[in-house]
Amino acid sequence: MAKSLMIVDDSATMRKIIMRTVRMSGLEFDRTEEAGNGNEALEKLGGGPVDIMLCDINMPEMSGTELVKEVRKLDSCADMRIIMVSTESSQELIDGVVADGANGYITKPFTPEKFQEKLTPFMN
Numbered sequence: 001m002a003k004s005l006m007i008v009d010d011s012a013t014m015r016k017i018i019m020r021t022v023r024m025s026g027l028e029f030d031r032t033e034e035a036g037n038g039n040e041a042l043e044k045l046g047g048g049p050v051d052i053m054l055c056d057i058n059m060p061e062m063s064g065t066e067l068v069k070e071v072r073k074l075d076s077c078a079d080m081r082i083i084m085v086s087t088e089s090s091q092e093l094i095d096g097v098v099a100d101g102a103n104g105y106i107t108k109p110f111t112p113e114k115f116q117e118k119l120t121p122f123m124n
């Protein structure tokens with residue numbers, strides 16, 4: 001089934017690396033979008049949800065942790081899967097963002113195998 005993906009990260013280079021790693025993982029998306037911070041992501045999601053969002057934590061204007069809370073207030077995005085992708089790896093932070101509605105967590109540096117493992121359950 002056709003799936004859509006949004007990559008949210010304040011580094012354009014990191015967005016490219018994530019996109020390339022997703023491709024290397026063998027996962028296929030028919031539509032991909034990018035956003036540079038939480039505000040930009042919310043703006044784009046106003047035009048319609050995506051199936052999976054890969055979300056950085058540390059970003060200017062609106063962080064990933066704030067973005068998760070905002071997305072979970074939107075009925076239109078209730079089924080959206082949010083996987084955090086961050087260098088932050090404290091269990092407290094991970095537990096907090098999962099409690100706020102994130103569906104998974106990938107720490108940087110990552111591998112195609114890690115993306116495959118974390119995203120495949122949400123590809124059916």
Ligand SMILES: [Mg+2]
Nearest residue numbers: 010056058059
């Ligand atoms: Mg960042």
